[in-house]
Amino acid sequence: MSLSLPLSCSQRVKEALSSAGIDQKLDIGSTMANKILAPVKTEQQILENSMLEDDPNANCAVTQEEKMRPRWGPQHKGAQELANLYTTGKRTQECICVGICITLMAVNFFFIVTHIHLANFSSIILAALFGIMTADFASGLVHWGADTWGSVELPIIGKNFLRPFREHHIDPTSITRHDFIETNGDNFGVTIPFLAKIVWDFIVLPEEQLRNKFLWICFVFLLAIFVAMTNQIHKWSHTYFGLPKWVIWLQEHHVILPRRHHRIHHVAPHETYFCITTGWLNWPLEKLRFWGILEYIIEFTTGYKPRADDLKWAQKGIRNDAQRNQK
Numbered sequence: 290m291s292l293s294l295p296l297s298c299s300q301r302v303k304e305a306l307s308s309a310g311i312d313q314k315l316d317i318g319s320t321m322a323n324k325i326l327a328p329v330k331t332e333q334q335i336l337e338n339s340m341l342e343d344d345p346n347a348n349c350a351v352t353q354e355e356k357m358r359p360r361w362g363p364q365h366k367g368a369q370e371l372a373n374l375y376t377t378g379k380r381t382q383e384c385i386c387v388g389i390c391i392t393l394m395a396v397n398f399f400f401i402v403t404h405i406h407l408a409n410f411s412s413i414i415l416a417a418l419f420g421i422m423t424a425d426f427a428s429g430l431v432h433w434g435a436d437t438w439g440s441v442e443l444p445i446i447g448k449n450f451l452r453p454f455r456e457h458h459i460d461p462t463s464i465t466r467h468d469f470i471e472t473n474g475d476n477f478g479v480t481i482p483f484l485a486k487i488v489w490d491f492i493v494l495p496e497e498q499l500r501n502k503f504l505w506i507c508f509v510f511l512l513a514i515f516v517a518m519t520n521q522i523h524k525w526s527h528t529y530f531g532l533p534k535w536v537i538w539l540q541e542h543h544v545i546l547p548r549r550h551h552r553i554h555h556v557a558p559h560e561t562y563f564c565i566t567t568g569w570l571n572w573p574l575e576k577l578r579f580w581g582i583l584e585y586i587i588e589f590t591t592g593y594k595p596r597a598d599d600l601k602w603a604q605k606g607i608r609n610d611a612q613r614n615q616k
């Protein structure tokens with residue numbers, strides 16, 4: 290009895306809305322809301338199409354076939370081939386880049402602290418936030434470009450730049466076994482010209498010109514710091530054991546890329562959630578179908594298929610197992 294009153298009330302409201310034609314609009318509204326708020330990848334898609342990084346002993350693999358046929362991880366044939374392409378020359382270049390970049394960061398930090406005027410504090414925070422967001426977008430753009438186009442066989446950029454992206458998809462935990470230099474060498478290197486330019490400005494520009502440029506300097510400095518830190522943050526997002534508490538805190542409060550959030554990118558075929566610095570832009574870009582539209586335009590104008598090389602490397606392990614089964 291107690292339920293009949295609210296039910297009949299809701300019925301009456303429904304009838305009234307229906308006669309006014311409002312209920313249809315509400316239905317459309319709730320379908321749209323459901324669509325927008327639907328998870329980008331379901332739990333099942335994550336389980337079936339990405340490596341279980343929090344289960345390194347593959348306890349979740351039930352059948353013998355699942356244990357014998359590595360789709361991901363260090364036993365994958367393609368991952369082993371790609372790991373062997375890391376050369377001593379590349380290692381030397383990375384060491385030099387890390388050394389120069391850390392020195393420039395320290396010098397810049399000193400100059401910024403000594404020139405800061407607290408009266409402009411809110412504008413400085415805004416410029417810094419904008420710098421961090423630009424770094425997130427840049428990480429997405431570069432990651433998308435490297436994942437989606439080109440091939441490891443390309444001269445110079447193939448082995449030096451695209452190789453780690455291919456390796457990362459078939460062995461996502463390999464990044465956790467890379468040391469500081471291998472993880473950060475390339476990103477630190479990219480920021481050197483920008484950090485060097487700010488140091489140059491601090492040395493040669495008169496005080497008044499520096500004051501006018503200060504917000505721009507803060508923007509570029511935070512952009513450079515977050516671009517440099519991107520792969521370290523990315524490495525942390527793959528580290529399920531032994532992370533420092535402060536890193537977990539930053540991940541859980543979505544200041545930097547959280548682990549569960551980045552898992553969405555690692556669901557095959559790796560076509561979304563490319564931003565890996567803070568990940569703030571992943572959801573809006575996915576809802577705008579930003580990457581899909583870009584890929585459609587490129588495929589339409591050039592004829593190149595997105596992720597063709599990525600798929601080729603992913604299939605290496607499977608082909609190898611198929612061959613083994615034939616013997």
Ligand SMILES: [Zn+2]
Nearest residue numbers: 432436554559
């Ligand atoms: Zn990727």
Ligand SMILES: [Zn+2]
Nearest residue numbers: 457461523551
């Ligand atoms: Zn990753």
